Amino acid sequence: xxxxxxxxxxxxxxxxxxxxxxxxxxxxxxxxxxxxxxxxxxxxxxxxxxxxxxxxxxxxxxxxxxxxxxxxxxxxxxxxxxxxxxxxxxxxxxxxxxxxxxxxxxxxxxxxxxxxxxxxxxxxxxxxxxxxxxxxxxxxxxxxxxxxxxxxxxxxxxxxxxxxxxxxxxxxxxxxxxxxxxxxxxxxxxxxxxxxxxxxxxxxxxxxxxxxxxxxxxxxxxxxxxxxxxxxxxxxxxxxxxxxxxxxxxxxxxxxxxxxxxxxxxxxxxxxxxxxxxxxxxxxxxxxxxxxxxxxxxxxxxxxxxxxxxxxxxxxxxxxxxxxxxxxxxxxxxxxxxxxxxxxxxxxxxxxxxxxxxxxxxxxxxxxxxxxxxxxxxxxxxxxxxxxxxxxxxxxxxxxxxxxxxxxxxxxxxxxxxxxxxxxxxxxxxxxxxxxxxxxxxx
Numbered sequence: 001x002x003x004x005x006x007x008x009x010x011x012x013x014x015x016x017x018x019x020x021x022x023x024x025x026x027x028x029x030x031x032x033x034x035x036x037x038x039x040x041x042x043x044x045x046x047x048x049x050x051x052x053x054x055x056x057x058x059x060x061x062x063x064x065x066x067x068x069x070x071x072x073x074x075x076x077x078x079x080x081x082x083x084x085x086x087x088x089x090x091x092x093x094x095x096x097x098x099x100x101x102x103x104x105x106x107x108x109x110x111x112x113x114x115x116x117x118x119x120x121x122x123x124x125x126x127x128x129x130x131x132x133x134x135x136x137x138x139x140x141x142x143x144x145x146x147x148x149x150x151x152x153x154x155x156x157x158x159x160x161x162x163x164x165x166x167x168x169x170x171x172x173x174x175x176x177x178x179x180x181x182x183x184x185x186x187x188x189x190x191x192x193x194x195x196x197x198x199x200x201x202x203x204x205x206x207x208x209x210x211x212x213x214x215x216x217x218x219x220x221x222x223x224x225x226x227x228x229x230x231x232x233x234x235x236x237x238x239x240x241x242x243x244x245x246x247x248x249x250x251x252x253x254x255x256x257x258x259x260x261x262x263x264x265x266x267x268x269x270x271x272x273x274x275x276x277x278x279x280x281x282x283x284x285x286x287x288x289x290x291x292x293x294x295x296x297x298x299x300x301x302x303x304x305x306x307x308x309x310x311x312x313x314x315x316x317x318x319x320x321x322x323x324x325x326x327x328x329x330x331x332x333x334x335x336x337x338x339x340x341x342x343x344x345x346x347x348x349x350x351x352x353x354x355x356x357x358x359x360x361x362x363x364x365x366x367x368x369x370x371x372x373x374x375x376x377x378x379x380x381x382x383x384x385x386x387x388x389x390x391x392x393x394x395x396x397x398x399x400x401x402x403x404x405x406x407x408x409x410x411x412x413x414x415x416x417x418x419x420x421x422x423x424x425x426x427x428x429x430x431x432x433x434x435x436x437x438x439x440x441x442x443x
Contacts, residue, residue, distance in 0.1 A: 004035045004043050007071055010319040011035075014067040017339070021063065028178065029055055042077040043068060051182060053082040071323065110157030116282055118275030121151055124266035128155040128239075132162035135170070135205050135237035139264035141228075142239045143246065146268030149308030152241040156207045159239060163205060171203045177213035181220045188219075197223070201230045207239045211260075216251035216361035216432055228259055238263075250431035250438075251361065271307060276300035279307055283314040284328075289321065291328045298330065302337050309340050316340070349440060351389055351403045357440050358385040361432065370405050386412050387419035388436055 004011075016026055033056065034046040043064070047053050056064075061078050068076040112132070117125050124146075130138040144152050156174060163170055180200075187196035200206065206227075214220045231238055245267070246252060246260040271279065277300045284291045291299075291314070303309045316336035320326045352366070359366045362381040369382045382404065389400050390412075401407040423430040 004038050007319075007322060008035045009315045010071045010323050011064070011067045013316055013319050013339075014071055015060075015063060018063060021060070025059075028176070029060060036081070038076065039079070042079040044079045044081065046081050048082065049179075050082050051179070051186065053080045056080060110154045111161050112158045114282065114286065115151065115154055115158060116271075116275055116278045118271050118278070120269040120271050120275065124151075124155060124268050127264055127266045128159050129162075131237060131239060132159045133166075135163060136235045140232065140235075140237055141260060141263040142237075143242070143260050143263060143265050144240070144268065145242045145245050145265065147243060147270065147305070149306035150268045150270065151307050152268060153209055154307075156209055156239060156241060159207065160205075170205060172205045172207070173200065173203045174207045174209070176209045177211045180208065180224065181214060181217050184220055184223055197227070200227045203231070203236065205237045205239070206231055209241050210243070211240045212242045212244060212249050212252075214252075215249050215435065217363065219363070221253050221256055225253070225256055225259075228256070232259070250435035251428075270305045273300055276304070276310055279310050280314060283311045284318075287314060287318045289314065289318045289328060291317070291333075295328060295330060295333050299333055299337065303340065312340055313337055349392055351393070351395075351400075354389050354392065354440055355385050357436055358388060361436050361439075372405065383415035383419050384433060384436070386415040387433065388440070390416055391437060392440060 012030065015021055015030055021030070029052065032047060032052065036044040036046055038044070047056060057080060061080075064078045065076065068074070068078075112125070112129055115121075115125060124144050127139055127142055128144070131140075131142050144155060146152055160172055160174055163172060184193075184196060187193050214224055228238060240260060242249065245265060246257045249257070252260075277296050280291065280296045280299055284296075299310065299313050303313060313333065313336040316339060317328050317332050320332050320335070321328065326332050355366045355369050358381055359369055362377065362384065364378050364381045368378045369385050371378070373379075386400055386404060389395060389403065390397075395403075397409045397412045401409055401412045404412070419433065423433060
């Protein structure tokens with residue numbers, strides 16, 4: 001039987017094609033999982049944190065078991081190890097317990113040597129190398145921004161790996177903006193905010209991917225502001241990534257924006273044709289897969305804006321080779337590209353999705369918005385949700401009222417008018433609402 005690592009790309013492909021796993025959920029919760037082994041009828045996998053383990057166990061364990069049977073042909077269970085509960089189980093353990101960068105084998109692929117440099121990313125690459133060679137010695141903070149799938153996360157991991165290689169005793173945390181919010185919520189619920197602060201303020205290097213996800217989160221921004229200041233004053237390195245520059249994150253507090261801009265801003269643009277071909281060839285080489293020059297050029301001409309898609313095409317062709325014995329060809333390339341394009345279709349905009357985004361931004365729950373609760377924060381969130389639904393979908397007022405718990409036409413009209421009036425008077429509130437609309441429209 002093939003090892004789990006040999007067929008893992010097939011497992012991921014199967015899960016990526018499931019309608020009930022969104023693109024966001026797949027990227028946040030699935031791709032970060034590291035396969036370790038098959039033991040006693042179970043696939044053993046690794047995740048960074050206990051929180052990740054909780055989410056995967058509760059929401060995706062059944063899907064993984066289904067994938068194992070479909071792809072591998074045998075029923076297997078799922079056993080999850082986390083770096084927090086079992087440091088000894090890490091594929092590449094840190095030198096001391098203070099280092100929170102897991103150093104998984106899959107992370108080791110993301111090095112400066114494996115990063116294909118072109119005109120679109122050479123500045124960000126050079127800045128990252130400088131930071132890795134001397135943390136807090138050159139650019140602090142380093143803020144890397146660009147569209148999804150262009151290599152920002154690769155550079156963060158490359159910085160981590162380079163620092164760990166040169167100075168293994170350095171304490172590093174790599175995390176995501178969304179994870180920080182989730183951790184803070186859990187810390188508040190458990191009365192562990194002191195532990196939360198200690199975790200993030202006693203490191204030597206802090207790297208946060210997708211920092212834009214803390215926008216609109218008042219408590220998270222407050223905590224991160226003080227964390228940023230504590231680390232910066234102690235001459236500790238901070239590296240952040242975002243899908244946009246700080247000035248375009250509408251609901252980011254001004255004091256955070258100015259701090260993000262006080263270091264070096266480096267953008268990454270979509271790669272040119274030559275760089276795309278080089279990326280495909282390098283990924284194929286890493287996966288021990290031979291793809292002809294003609295096929296490489298064909299893929300590069302079809303997928304032009306996203307490095308992750310280029311690598312995904314190669315992974316899918318390799319999975320096809322491992323699972324079905326199909327050698328890389330024009331046909332397998334076309335199939336891989338078709339699947340990727342289908343996966344990349346915009347997520348349908350629904351009322352439920354709008355309510356969820358508004359709830360996330362305004363620190364309430366979707367259930368609160370649909371409820372009859374009348375506290376000020378919930379009422380405001382409900383009014384904003386109604387306004388955004390109307391703005392994006394154009395649904396009739398009556399239909400919107402039905403979506404919000406059978407509220408009548410006049411209630412929805414009043415809610416929209418309230419939001420419009422406040423947007424005219426409050427630029428910050430207007431920025432928040434427009435940012436919500438932008439986030440929904442661009443996903």
